[in-house]
Structure formats: C-alpha cells, structure tokens
Amino acid sequence: MAETASTGGDLHLQSLTKQFGSFVAVDDLSLTIPQGSFFALLGPSGCGKTTTLRMVAGLEEPTAGRILIGADDITDTKPYRRPVNTVFQNYALFPHLDIFENVAFGLRRRGSKNVKQQVDDVLELIELGHLARRKPTQLSGGQQQRVALARAIVNHPSVLLLDEPLGALDLKLRRQMQLELKRIQTEVGLTFVHVTHDQEEAMTMADTIAVMNNGRIEQLGDPASLYENPVTTFVANFLGQSNLVRARVTSRSGEHLTVDVQGTTFTMPRARCTSESDDIWMGVRPEKIQVNATAAGANTILGTVTDTSYIGVSTQYLVQLGFGQELTVVRQNDGAPILRPGQEVYLSWEPAHTFGLDARQDAKAGVEREEGELVPAGDAS
Amino acid sequence: MTATVHVPGGSMPAAPVEPRKRRASKVPYLLLLPGVAWLLVFFVAPMIFLASQSLQTGSIEQGYALTWHIGTYGDALSAFHSQLFRSFGYAATATVLGLLVGYPLAYTIAFKAGRWKNVLLVLVIAPFFTSFLIRTLAWQTILSSDGPVVGFFRATHLMDLLRSLHLVAGNDLLSTPFAVVMGLTYNFLPFMVLPLYASLERIDIRLLEAGGDLYARPFTAFRKVTWPLSLPGVVAGTLLTFIPAAGDYINSKLLGNTSTTMIGQVIDGQFLRVLDYPTAAALSFTLMLAILVIVAVYVRRAGTEELV
Ligand SMILES: Nc1ncnc2c1ncn2[C@@H]1O[C@H](COP(=O)(O)OP(=O)(O)OP(=O)(O)O)[C@@H](O)[C@H]1O
Numbered sequence: 001m002a003e004t005a006s007t008g009g010d011l012h013l014q015s016l017t018k019q020f021g022s023f024v025a026v027d028d029l030s031l032t033i034p035q036g037s038f039f040a041l042l043g044p045s046g047c048g049k050t051t052t053l054r055m056v057a058g059l060e061e062p063t064a065g066r067i068l069i070g071a072d073d074i075t076d077t078k079p080y081r082r083p084v085n086t087v088f089q090n091y092a093l094f095p096h097l098d099i100f101e102n103v104a105f106g107l108r109r110r111g112s113k114n115v116k117q118q119v120d121d122v123l124e125l126i127e128l129g130h131l132a133r134r135k136p137t138q139l140s141g142g143q144q145q146r147v148a149l150a151r152a153i154v155n156h157p158s159v160l161l162l163d164e165p166l167g168a169l170d171l172k173l174r175r176q177m178q179l180e181l182k183r184i185q186t187e188v189g190l191t192f193v194h195v196t197h198d199q200e201e202a203m204t205m206a207d208t209i210a211v212m213n214n215g216r217i218e219q220l221g222d223p224a225s226l227y228e229n230p231v232t233t234f235v236a237n238f239l240g241q242s243n244l245v246r247a248r249v250t251s252r253s254g255e256h257l258t259v260d261v262q263g264t265t266f267t268m269p270r271a272r273c274t275s276e277s278d279d280i281w282m283g284v285r286p287e288k289i290q291v292n293a294t295a296a297g298a299n300t301i302l303g304t305v306t307d308t309s310y311i312g313v314s315t316q317y318l319v320q321l322g323f324g325q326e327l328t329v330v331r332q333n334d335g336a337p338i339l340r341p342g343q344e345v346y347l348s349w350e351p352a353h354t355f356g357l358d359a360r361q362d363a364k365a366g367v368e369r370e371e372g373e374l375v376p377a378g379d380a381s
Numbered sequence: 382m383t384a385t386v387h388v389p390g391g392s393m394p395a396a397p398v399e400p401r402k403r404r405a406s407k408v409p410y411l412l413l414l415p416g417v418a419w420l421l422v423f424f425v426a427p428m429i430f431l432a433s434q435s436l437q438t439g440s441i442e443q444g445y446a447l448t449w450h451i452g453t454y455g456d457a458l459s460a461f462h463s464q465l466f467r468s469f470g471y472a473a474t475a476t477v478l479g480l481l482v483g484y485p486l487a488y489t490i491a492f493k494a495g496r497w498k499n500v501l502l503v504l505v506i507a508p509f510f511t512s513f514l515i516r517t518l519a520w521q522t523i524l525s526s527d528g529p530v531v532g533f534f535r536a537t538h539l540m541d542l543l544r545s546l547h548l549v550a551g552n553d554l555l556s557t558p559f560a561v562v563m564g565l566t567y568n569f570l571p572f573m574v575l576p577l578y579a580s581l582e583r584i585d586i587r588l589l590e591a592g593g594d595l596y597a598r599p600f601t602a603f604r605k606v607t608w609p610l611s612l613p614g615v616v617a618g619t620l621l622t623f624i625p626a627a628g629d630y631i632n633s634k635l636l637g638n639t640s641t642t643m644i645g646q647v648i649d650g651q652f653l654r655v656l657d658y659p660t661a662a663a664l665s666f667t668l669m670l671a672i673l674v675i676v677a678v679y680v681r682r683a684g685t686e687e688l689v
C-alpha cells in the first residue's frame with residue numbers, strides 16, 4: 001500500500017461542515033495548518049473538536065466541504081488509506097496485543113520492512129522499551145498514553161491527530177507529558193493537530209491556536225496574540241480572564257480612541273478596537289491593572305476592594321467601581337502589603353493594554369465557572 | 382502476570398485480627414453452601430453411583446453386585462465405538478455449522494441491528510418457548526418427502542451433492558445423517574449465538590476505528606481485532622454446542638435411521654430397554670471422560686494461541 005507513504009504538505013480544511021440530523025456540530029470551518037507545525041484546537045466541551053478530527057481521520061463523513069493534504073483531496077479517501085494517524089481520546093489500545101504488537105500494528109498492515117527496528121526505536125523514544133511485552137492493561141495511564149502516541153508516530157503520518165490525549169492524567173503527569181509531547185514533535189517534525197479544552201495546555205504547546213466555539217472558529221493565531229488581542233468576548237474570557245466594561249466612544253483621533261465609562265475617560269489604541277460601533281466593551285486583563293493609593297496618570301478609576309484571595313504567587317482582588325461593576329485585579333506578591341476588603345484604591349492601566357470589542361456580544365461568553373463548566377458552550381459530548 | 386497476594390477474608394496476616402472481622406470473613410463460605418450442597422447431591426453422588434454401577438456384574442433378575450469388573454468398559458467400547466465416534470463427528474460438524482451460521486448472526490445483532498437488537502435476541506431464544514421434542518418433530522415435517530425443502534434440494538441438484546458426500550442415501554432428506562446434523566445444528570444454535578453476541582457486544586467500537594486508522598482494511602480489522610477479541614465467545618459457544626450435541630439422542634432418533642445411531646441413543650437403550658445397567662453406566666462414563674479430554678485439549682489450544 002504505497003498510497004500511505006507520507007507525501008508532506010499542509011492540511012487544508014475548506015468550508016467543512018458536519019450535521020447530525022438538524023444539529024450543526026461543525027459549521028463551515030476553514031483552516032490551513034502548515035506542515036510541521038504544532039496546531040491546537042481549543043474549545044469548550046461539545047464545540048465540535050472531536051468531530052473535526054474524526055472528519056480529518058476519515059471516521060466521520062463531512063456533510064459538506066473538502067479536506068486536503070498538500071494538493072491531495074482526501075475527503076473521499078477511506079480512513080485506512082489516509083496518511084493520517086490518531087491518538088484517541090481514550091487511547092483505544094488493542095487489549096489482546098502486547099505493547100510491541102500494538103505499536104507494530106500500522107507497520108505490519110502496510111507491510112513495512114524492519115518492523116522490529118522501527119518499533120524498538122520509537123519505544124526507545126517514549127522510554128518504554130523495557131515494557132514491550134506487557135499488555136496495555138498492565139500499564140499506568142501515562143504509559144498507555146505514550147504507547148498510543150508511539151503507535152501513531154511510528155507510521156510517520158503526514159498529520160498526527162491528538163484528541164485530548166492528556167485528559168485522563170493528573171495535573172503533574174500532564175505537565176510532564178506536555179513537555180514530552182512537545183519534545184517528540186520537535187524531534188520527529190510531524191504536523192500535530194492537538195485537541196484540548198485546557199487553555200494552558202494549548203498555550204504552552206502550540207505554535208498556532210484555533211479557538212473553537214459552537215462548531216466555528218472564533219479566532220486563530222499564536223498564543224500571545226490571542227491572549228493580548230482577543231477579537232471576541234468568548235476568546236477574551238476563555239483564554240485567561242478579562243474585565244469587560246461597557247463604554248461609549250467619544251472620539252477617534254489618529255491612533256487613539258477615547259471612551260467614556262460612566263463619566264470617567266479612558267484611551268486605547270485604535271488598532272486594538274475591533275468594533276466600528278460607538279458602543280463597545282472595553283477590556284483589560286487582570287494582571288495589567290496597577291493598584292495605587294493616589295490617582296496617577298491616564299486610565300485611572302477609583303474603586304473599593306470587596307474581596308481578597310491569596311493564591312501564593314499572586315493575590316486576586318475584586319474591586320468594585322463607583323457604578324457597581326467589579327473588576328478582577330491580580331497582583332504579584334512581591335512584598336507590597338495585601339489589600340483588605342473595604343480599602344479604597346485607584347486602579348490604572350496603560351492605554352496600550354486596553355482592547356475594545358463589539359458591545360453586541362455577550363460579555364459572559366466563555367466565562368469559566370467554578371467547576372470548569374462553561375456558560376454558553378452548547379451540549380456537552 | 383502481576384503477582385498478587387490474596388489473603389482469604391481480606392485481612393493481612395501481620396495486622397491484628399479483630400474478632401468481628403473474623404466472623405465477617407465466613408460469610409462468603411456460608412453463601413457458597415447451597416451451591417456446594419447442590420453439587421454434592423445432584424452431581425457428585427450420582428457420579429459415584431454411576432461409577433459403581435459400571436463396575437457391577439449380574440443380571441436384572443438376580444440383581445447387580447459390585448465386583449470391580451473393569452472388563453465391561455472394554456466390551457462396551459468394542460461393541461459401540463462406532464456410535465461413539467459418530468456422535469463426536471456429528472457434534473463437531475453441527476458445532477462448525479453452528480459457528481458459521483451463528484457468528485454472522487451474532488455479529489449483525491451486536492453491531493448492525495440498532496434498535497432491533499432486543500427483538501432479534503428474543504427471536505434467537507424464541508424456539509425455547511416450545512419443547513425440544515416438539516421442535517425436533519417439526520423438522521420431520523419440514524424435511525418430509527413431499528415438503529418444499531426436499532423439492533428444492535431435488536430441483537437444484539443439491540440432493541446429488543449430498544448423496545455423493547454420503548449424507549443422504551436415496552432421494553429423501555429425512556432419516557439421513559444430513560437430517561440429524563441439521564437437527565443438532567438448529568437445536569443448539571441459541572447456545573452458540575448468545576455467548577458470541579455477549580463477547581462481540583462488549584467490543585469497543587473505537588478499537589475498530591483505531592484499526593482502520595492504522596491502515597487495516599475492514600476485513601483485516603475483523604481478522605486482527607474483532608475475531609481475537611470475540612474468541613472467548615467462540616470458545617464458550619462451541620463448547621455449549623458441542624457438549625450437549627455429543628450426548629444428544631433425540632435428533633438421531635427422530636431424524637435419523639439405524640445407521641445414524643448416536644451414543645446417547647445407545648445409552649438410552651441399554652438403560653431403559655436392554656436393562657444392562659453396567660454397560661450403560663460404562664458408556665456414560667466413557668462419553669463423559671472423552672468429552673472432558675476433548676474440551677481440555679481444545680481450551681488449551683484456544684487459550685495458548687489466541688487468548689493470552
Ligand atoms: N454521532 C453523533 N450524533 C449526534 N450528535 C453528535 C454525534 N457526535 C457528536 N455529536 C454532537 O456534536 C457536538 C460536538 O461533539 P464533539 O464530540 O465534536 O465535541 P468535543 O468538542 O470533542 O467535546 P469534548 O471536549 O467534550 O470532547 C456535541 O454537541 C455532540 O453532542
């Protein structure tokens with residue numbers, strides 16, 4: 001089967017759509033994933049991440065749209081002919097085969113030469129060579145995860161799909177595996193499409209992140225630009241935290257935008273406001289806000305501390321503004337005294353750290369609740 | 382294998398044993414009691430009785446006495462070995478046919494039936510709602526000379542094929558080895574299908590997707606993933622078919638002729654008509670031992686080659 005040899009090339013999704021009955025799970029999704037990049041699909045539960053991956057793997061038939069690798073249209077190619085391999089959400093290791101045979105499965109199906117050498121090499125890479133003759137059930141979760149990864153990368157696919165492969169691991173092992181995954185990706189140089197709903201995971205690992213919501217891509221970019229320049233309230237809230245305050249644009253002069261918030265004037269770079277309307281959400285990240293005892297400089301507003309939570313490396317405050325809204329402020333614990341509830345403080349931030357979003361959007365979109373549930377996420381899968 | 386230390390009752394030997402814990406640890410044994418009693422009364426005792434009977438000599442008029450006459454086994458075997466081998470031959474054929482029919486059926490119910498799953502399962506066991514005897518008698522009608530099945534076989538030259546295989550003698554299906562094997566296959570099919578279904582149904586569909594993702598064509602995925610994972614069901618189903626089929630005497634009696642006699646029929650005759658209890662008991666024992674050996678060899682082979 002020579003058709004599975006890796007041909008290289010970028011992965012293109014063109015207007016990909018998947019409907020289950022009348023429910024649209026993936027909605028007109030278009031993407032280009034450059035060859036050799038580490039790409040993360042990030043989104044809340046049920047937003048269509050798995051469905052997207054399954055369409056790329058050929059396990060789900062798209063309702064509309066095309067999938068291409070390089071110039072090859074693989075939309076109608078059978079899964080066993082696609083140069084794509086998947087690390088499944090639950091690993092899906094073959095319970096009746098030992099680790100060696102699990103990893104060798106793809107090679108044997110393609111009639112590869114020197115299977116033993118290749119399997120040994122990849123087991124070496126994931127540091128599990130000594131467990132080659134164990135059955136999957138005799139391995140720990142982290143080890144199984146590495147086997148699932150080895151079983152996929154040993155085939156040198158053009159694209160490797162990873163569906164929340166770290167979801168079942170505890171936090172510490174997860175951080176460790178993230179580094180390991182990143183190392184392996186750099187080492188083997190394959191295109192990784194990594195699905196996750198953990199934003200920290202996406203930020204630390206990926207070159208490019210696509211934030212997905214309700215079957216659509218909300219925003220695409222490298223981690224820093226997504227974080228610094230969210231273009232929707234969903235992205236602003238889902239990637240980290242944001243303070244969104246309703247503001248009215250009073251003037252647009254040159255590079256700057258002046259807005260009015262209940263009588264206080266703020267400025268922000270015009271380029272950081274994605275809305276042309278006069279009603280906007282003015283956004284600022286909690287760690288960008290300075291806390292001062294006296295009014296100093298531009299973008300300053302008076303507030304009262306209502307809540308203090310000490311997190312060790314930093315302290316998070318809730319500060320209530322004169323008109324009732326509370327802002328979240330995060331301060332490094334660098335020795336400055338901890339503020340007490342009831343204390344009056346002046347909040348200020350650089351105009352450059354302010355961003356503006358269209359006010360017609362829901363300010364609470366993508367806000368994470370205590371248990372990690374998301375407010376407008378659609379159905380859980 | 383991982384080494385696990387099992388301590389009965391769950392208390393570690395080094396830990397101080399409280400009296401209360403001790404008493405609690407007897408509960409499992411108490412729960413076993415009815416089962417053990419049942420086995421003793423209905424299995425072990427008859428076994429001993431049967432064994433002793435096979436070693437007795439005498440006649441029905443003067444009564445039988447235990448003389449440890451082992452020769453009965455030799456005599457019985459030399460008289461009836463052909464029926465014994467025939468029984469295993471028929472049972473094995475019926476088992477293979479049952480697997481050929483039952484596997485696709487179980488596979489379809491497990492993977493393709495969707496919401497019809499339960500209906501189909503009920504249909505599989507529906508024959509049990511009537512008695513074994515009645516069902517076998519119905520086959521007499523189905524296979525009768527003027528019935529449609531015989532007509533079909535004659536018209537399509539299948540009859541000639543069966544005749545060349547010595548499965549039928551004349552131009553009829555009834556009272557032939559063919560009819561007996563069909564009867565056995567039919568009657569024990571649910572015992573094949575249900576274990577197969579149970580093991581197929583447990584297979585995680587994502588494993589098959591993983592197989593496809595790793596370049597296995599559908600048939601290869603079946604051969605390398607589905608089939609090995611369903612082997613426990615195959616072993617259970619074939620055993621549940623083969624064992625009762627080997628000892629069956631209804632099918633050969635109602636659907637066969639004098640040259641299709643199976644060992645069960647012989648035992649039945651010796652016990653109830655000839656009243657030669659030692660021979661009947663010796664044959665029963667031989668049949669049981671032979672099945673035990675066959676099953677042991679089979680499970681061993683199946684176990685070492687595929688299941689581990
Ligand atoms: N076979 C199906 N039939 C009907 N609806 C489906 C099917 N598969 C998925 N869906 C729906 O499509 C939506 C997207 O599902 P998907 O599995 O892609 O979510 P996800 O983003 O991977 O979520 P998670 O993070 O929880 O894995 C969900 O609302 C789900 O209920």
Ligand SMILES: [Mg+2]
Nearest residue numbers: 049050089381
């Ligand atoms: Mg998913």
